[in-house]
Amino acid sequence: MEQRKIVLPDSEIPRQWYNIVADLPTPMSPPLHPGTGKPVCAEDLAPVFPMNLIEQEVSTQRWIDIPEPVLEKYLLWRPAPLCRAINFEKLLDAPVKIYYKYEGASPAGSHKPNTAIAQAYYNKAFGIKRLSTETGAGQWGSALSMACAMFGLECRVFMVKISYEQKPYRRLMMATWGGECIPSPSDRTQAGRNILAQHPDSPGSLGIAISEAIEDAVGNKDSRYALGSVLNHVLLHQTIIGLEAEKQLAQIGEYPDVVMGCAGGGSNFAGIALPFVRDKIHGKELTIVGAEPTSCPTLTRGPFAYDFGDIAMSTPLLPMHTLGHGFVPEPIHAGGLRYHGMAPIVSHLVKEGLVEARAYDQIETFTAGVQWARCEGVIPAPETNHVIAAVVEEAKRAKQEGKQKTILFNFSGHGMIDLASYDSFLSGKLTQHRLSDEEIARALKDIENFPKP
């Protein structure tokens, strides 16, 4: 019988996080303060982060000890199992071995607690009493609520109002863990009140929620703000994923040819990838892929404007020329990982050619996720579906090339709180194809009189 799970004993949990900044072949440019144009200094960030986390944010030390109280909490579910997806391998019928790090085993169901717990600990150690944050669908807000409960901190989560209304389960998770989940915009902050004065029925946005969370932190000396992705210290905390995976693969004498993760803000991708990027910097040959979302369907991926026009001319089923709109789409940079919300470290690694990006649209990601669920059992979080789509593509590539490959990916979370998303996909509610003239006319008719901006 082939081994399905590689489990590390508690005693083997990594005791240090890995900081890639120490090994970058080309140093990153220091971030500049938009107001002064000078490099950002610790004091600039002090109103929102405790100094011990700011030190990690700017650290160039290669290994950073994980404090014992953080390790104690990690041990509730870590080391996370490394699993082999044998059924999925059979389904794909390609010469690949697929291993995945299962982060859905955490109490909050995702990788987010890896940094939430560390951030709660450091804030507590700095004397902070309350953390504020923003959340979209609630994955980060619920993880931070849990972490705050574990360290006796208050937690305030400003949740984008449209998600607050659509996603009751994560706010209930927050409430269960003692977090206060507030629909944003709210009347708790000046930023929220300003929005409500202009747009009383505002559905909120991530930008407004961030403004509220920061104002909530800045306005109270005992409060700070916590961010669940993008920043260096967040990525640092997530490296425990890849460090465990390295040990687990070594146990069975394996090393990956391809390491993959989905990349929204970059934290779960960095978590699995950075320890392997270190190996690549030091001469190992492997491919490291971040899978990101795009609205651009598979057929049109690549040099978008060219492919799009080419395809549109080749088939009457595709709409743009037949619509008579003279529409020329703005080029989409497929697989960039360079947009503003991406972690600077990840963008830097793409620029250096150490990491590559691939993009997958909503339909192919859900299709891959449903395939996965039907043979491996676990229903993936919608974000996780991006990397599963990347695994499917990589397996097809291996088959075409006739090469045996070992793929390692980060299964960043389960989707049991996201079943409404699966309903949208399975019921065909998600927009699945280019719209015909008639469909566009029908869909947009009723918003002709929609308040114009």
Added chain:
Amino acid sequence: MDASDQLWIRCPRLGGETVFSYCLREAGDLPCHRIIACWQVYFPIEKYLKDRFTPQQWEEFQGRRPKEKLSSLLELIDEAQKNTEGQ
């Protein structure tokens, strides 16, 4: 519910499904900065927006480029400090 509420998409920023009418007003007076990237595959969104906007509004929309996370955090800290002065 209007017909634009039948146009659903998975929002990469919120991490959930949302309707076109939300994308249109995500930034209050203006649409989400990703609206063209997200919707152009499905219909001529750029033309649609240009038809709705005055030239000034279109220019303002085009000019609202998102900033790097750290830069926007620092700006929000400054703004929050002004908002909380005297509290």
